[in-house]
Amino acid sequence: MAKLSNLKKVELLEQTVLKKDIDEVKRILKEEAPIEFTARAIGLACRFVGPQMVEALLDGGASLSFILTPAFKRKYDCRIKRSSSYDEKIHFEYFLFPAYEVGGYDLEIIPDSERQQVLRILFNRKEGNMNELLYYAILYNDNAILNTLDDLGINKIPKYKADILSWKHGRNSVLYADEREIKWVFDDTIRESDDEVVLKMLSRFFTCMDVEQIKFSESFFYSWPSTFKSRFCSKILFDFFVNKTNMVEKVKKWDLLYALVDQNNVEGIRYVLTQQWIRQPREIKLLLSYAMKKENVTQELNDYILEIQTFIHEEESKNTSKKSLKDDKPLSVAEMKKVWGYKKQKDGTLIITSYKGEETNVIIPSVIGRGTVTAIDTHAFDTKAPRITEVLKNSRQEIAFVEIPGTIKNIPDRMFYAYYYDVHANEEKFPHASLKTVILHDGIKKIGSSAFGYCTGLESIEIPNSVRKIDDHAFYNCRKLKKIKLPNKKRILSDYVFYGCAFETFDIPEKVTEIPHGLFYGCNSLKKVNMPEGIEVLGAYALYRCAFETFDIPKKVTEIPEGLFYGCNSLKKVNMTEGIEVLGAYAFSECAFETFDIPEKVTEIPKGLFSGCNSLKTVNMPKGIEVIGEAAFEGCAFENFVVPDTVKKIGAQAFKNCKKLRNIIIPSNVEIDKEAFAGCDLLANEDGKIIINGILFGRVNQKGNSYEDGTDVDVIEPLVIDHRIKKIAIDRENLPLIVYREHSEEGTPIDIDQLSVGDEVYFGRFPQLEDYEMKPLKWRVLDVIDGKALLVTVDCIIGKGLDLQRHGFWKDDLLRSFLNNSFYKVAFSDSEREQIVLSTIQNPKNEVTNNGGGPDTKDHVFLLSIDEVEKYMPTENSRWASITKYAYRQRYAKRTFWHWELRTLSYVVFGNGRLCATGSNGRHNHCCLRPAIWIK
Known part of the structure; x- marks a missing residue:
């Protein structure tokens, strides 16, 4: 009988173990010795068979020990693949744990009593690492194994794991692999288990380590915000995490306070107030304000808030009775310093550097003491300034009114610009959304770039006549701004000034002769712009995605710039003069035209001019057209199209996805770029091929979709090029898998x-x-x-x-x-x-x-x-x-x-x-x- 290979011996042993045939296992161990890998067989017996099989294997010379060489990895699949560059050895004694993932076996796990017997056998035979088993028993909350290990006197987890849990080695530990394993398993257990289970697990770990704290990296707290709120700040876990972990030193104070409110943890809030984590009345007020805004506040927390509020009111009443009435008098320099940070400039005037007050109606002073305020720093109202307190941050966010004096000549760039995306809440945040009113006094000469960007509460503003220039994006995404009064100056406006505003109508000042780039970009409520006759130039994307239905181009304009009406999907008619000579790329993309007349002087249909105009059925082109640009008519609704005889070139994807196009006439000498007709399914011939002037532009499958659109299994059918095809214009990335020319040979048999x-x-x-x-x-x-x-x-x-x-x-x-x-x-x-x-x-x-x-x-x-x-x-x-x-x-x-x-x-x-x-x-x-x- 042929001798079995090492691999077949291992397979035979494992299969016999799972059949629970102890006598046959003993025979195999004796007659097929040596068997070079027996660890998995023991692991399977530990999990699915029972103590008698485990003893039979160990008696026969089987062992959990093996050396993980590259050959072993390949031969026996005895490693856990963590990444493309890292894998680790499987410890098959872990098969004892029902929670340990073992794939590929649909078998019932042995009862707890038998698992306990197996553990005792392994302990007595000195097989397996008992301290490692203790770590996983705690992690998996496996009481049966924990009790047995306790009886056996195993009460410490491995020192290197304790060092990692206590962050003894830091992030650059040589034990990085184990650190990652803890990150994956330990952290996930905390996130996914009940509070009682987590507390039991952490308490057990703490008693099994000679450490003062269990430590977490800062990234853990902020990578899993829901864990931070629902676990660390819960009533059950808060005391443990405060006293036996590094939570307090790693977490920002106000994040912790807000999380306690979210969890209705009255004892936690009482604790932080007793420990004086916050001391000032205005800080306590901020915390109470946050709590009052929350839904589902418990009665217990509500009563505690009322108790604190009563105390604060009593303290404030005592202080108020000591004050004299000075409300009508100007603030002294000392009082000003409490509200404003400022510096003296070289010319002796003052620049305001920060707002430190609590008022929501803010009047910026023109004078402080004997100094005139002539400037203000761009970060004066910054809600994310360095070392800013939570109270000051909240005060700045609540500002509703700002008055700026004329002594300040320039409103700096981004003074009230504030926006960020909260990844954890999955929503946009606008810190200055409360700002609804801005008063600008005469004397101001310039409004800086993005000065009021994302002030989403601002509804109207009057620009004083002294202003000579409004820089780019000044009112960027002021999503409620519907009304603005501008000075009548020729070049007052800059690019994208009103990006994303809420105007419905707008009057351009009479002296303006040029509409800057992107001026009304994304103003999707704007239905009418009154332009003076003197307008000579329109900027690119100036009217992007506005809500016009019709539009009259000023008489002096000779060029429609790039993207001018891009995305104006209500626009059905544009009245243009005979003087128009040039049309810009994407100028009418995604508009709602059904017909369009190209001006007589135009010689080129530029890139993407009508792309996405899926209602456009007719375009009347003058005889002078020489070029139809890339994607010029992509997605249009033509059924028939005649290319003028004067056209010399049709660009790539020019008619791509014109799904209704049945017939097209093209002069024979026209140069046609690749994919010009990709997706024009109705142009296909009886073989499903789109062939124009001997050029293959695509192929339609049985479902009526062109291959270039990423269809499914039909795309693996071969594409044969017949004699009618002289050139392939399908893009290389979209070329069907098999493409070749026909052949007629009969073939040659092989002897x-x-x-x-x-x-x-x-x-x-x-x-x-x-x-x-x-x-x-x-x-x-x-x-x-x-x-x-x-x-x-x-x-x-x-x-x-x-x-x-x-x-x-x-x-x-x-x-x-x-x-x-x-x-x-x-x-x-x-x-x-x-x-x-x-x-x-x-x-x-x-x-x-x-x-x-x-x-x-x-x-x-x-x-x-x-x-x-x-x-x-x-x-x-x-x-x-x-x-x-x-x-x-x-x-x-x-x-x-x-x-x-x-x-x-x-x-x-x-x-x-x-x-x-x-x-x-x-x-x-x-x-x-x-x-x-x-x-x-």
Whole structure:
């Protein structure tokens, strides 16, 4: 009887253990010794069989110990893959824990009593790391194992894990791998378990470590805000986290206070007030204000708030009775310093550096003491200024009114600009949203860039006549700003000044002659702009996504700039004068025109001019048009189109996705770029090909969608170029997988009797170069037996794209479907197909990755398996394969190296012949195919 290989011995032992046949296990251990890997067999017995089997294995010489070498990884799959660059050894004693994930076995786990017996056996035999088991028993809240370990006197977790939990080594620890394991498992347990379970787990850990604190990184608190609120600040866990972890030193004070309110944790709030984490009455007021705004405040917390408020009111009444009435008098310099931070400038005037007050109605002083205020710093009202207190931050956010004196000549850039995206709350935040009124006094000369950006509460403002310039984005995204009065100055406006405002109508001052770029960009309520006759220039994207239905271009304008009306999806008519000479790219993209008359002087339809105008059915073009630009009519609703005789060029994607276009007439000498008609499905001929003037622009599949639009499995059918096609204009990234020219050869049979292993023969035809011409296909003979020969292509002949991604068994693989249908039918003549054997293909599981192979299949064409490669191509040199230029062009990932695919999951062969286990059921995008066949 043939002796079993090491791999087969291990398989036999594990299968017998799961059959619970103790006598047969003893026989295998004795007769098949030595067995080089027995750890998994013990782990399976610990989990699914029971103590008697564990004892039988240990008595027979089995052990949980093994050395994790690269060969062991590949052979026995005894590692946990953490990433592409890191994996770790499996400790099979962990199989004892029901919570430990063990895939691939649909069996019932043994009862707790038997697991306890197994643990005692392992302890007595000195198998497994008991301190490691204690760590996981605590983590998994496994009381049965915890009680047994306690009886056995195991009461400390491993020191290195305790050091990591207490952050002894810091972030740059040499134990980084274990640190990551704790991050994944320990942190997840805290996030996902009930408060009682978390408290029990952490308390147990604390008693099993000689440390003062369990420590967390700062990122933990802010990566999982819901954990911070619902766990650390809950009534059950708060005391533990304050006293036995580093929460207090890692978490921002106000984040902690707000989280306690969110959890209705009255004892926690009482604790932080007793410890004087906040002391000032205004700080306490801020906390109470936050609590009162929250929904679902408990009665207990509400009563406590009233109690604190009563105390604060009593204290304030005492202080108020001592004050004299000075409300009508100007503030003294000392009092001013409490409200304003300021500095003296070189000329003796003052610049305000910060607002420190609590008032929501703010009047910026023109004078402080004897100094005149002539400037204000850009960060004076910044809600995120360095070292700003939570109280001051809140005060600045609540400002509703600001009055700026005329002594300040320039309102600085971004003075009230404030915006951020709260990732945790998944919403936009506008810190100055409360600012509704701004009074600007005469004397101010300039409003800086983005000065009032994102002041989303501002509804109206009057600009004094002294202002000479409003810089770009000054009122950026003031989403409620509907009314503004401007001075009548020629160049007062800058680019994107009113981006995203809420105007419905707007009057441009009479002296203005130029509309700046993006002036009303995104003002999607703006229906009317009254422009003076003197307007000569319109800026690019000036009216982007506005709400006009009609628009009159001023008489002096000669050029429609880029994107002027882009996205104005209510715009149905634009009245233009005869003086218009140039139309800008995307000027009318996504508008609502049904018909459009191009002015007589225009000679070019620029890029994207009408792209997305899906109501546009008719365009009247003058005879002078010479160029139709890229994507000029993409997505329009034409049914018929006549290109003028004067047109010399049609750009890429010019008519892309014109789904209703049935007929188009184009002069024969016009230069047409790639994909000009991609997606024009109704232009396809009876073969489903879109061919215009001998150029192939796409192909329509059975579902009526063009391949360029990313359709599903139909895209793997071959595309044959017939005599009508002179050029392919489909973009390389969207080219169907198989493209080649027709051939009429009958094919040449092969005489099997003349073949020997290693011979190279020609059989069938397939493209080799980028010209798609069918050329004789070269094969290498791998085996000759019983009047049949196994052939594989010498080169990688097909580059696999996204449409042939592999998932699951070979039986259901798109690759298999493609090879046995499309490829089989077109690569071989009738006589050659008769010589190809319909073979039974075996699909065993991948022993390294433990991936199943699925049932046997019947195939004419197939890919080699890992077993066949190792049998017929035992060396790297014998597996080496080049790639044809045709295959290289077809590949989705255009890289300088390539792999060739096997039908065994998780395996590829590099072009240089090296065999590689991918560790995944998926496939590499840069893989190629070397088809194989049996012939008779």
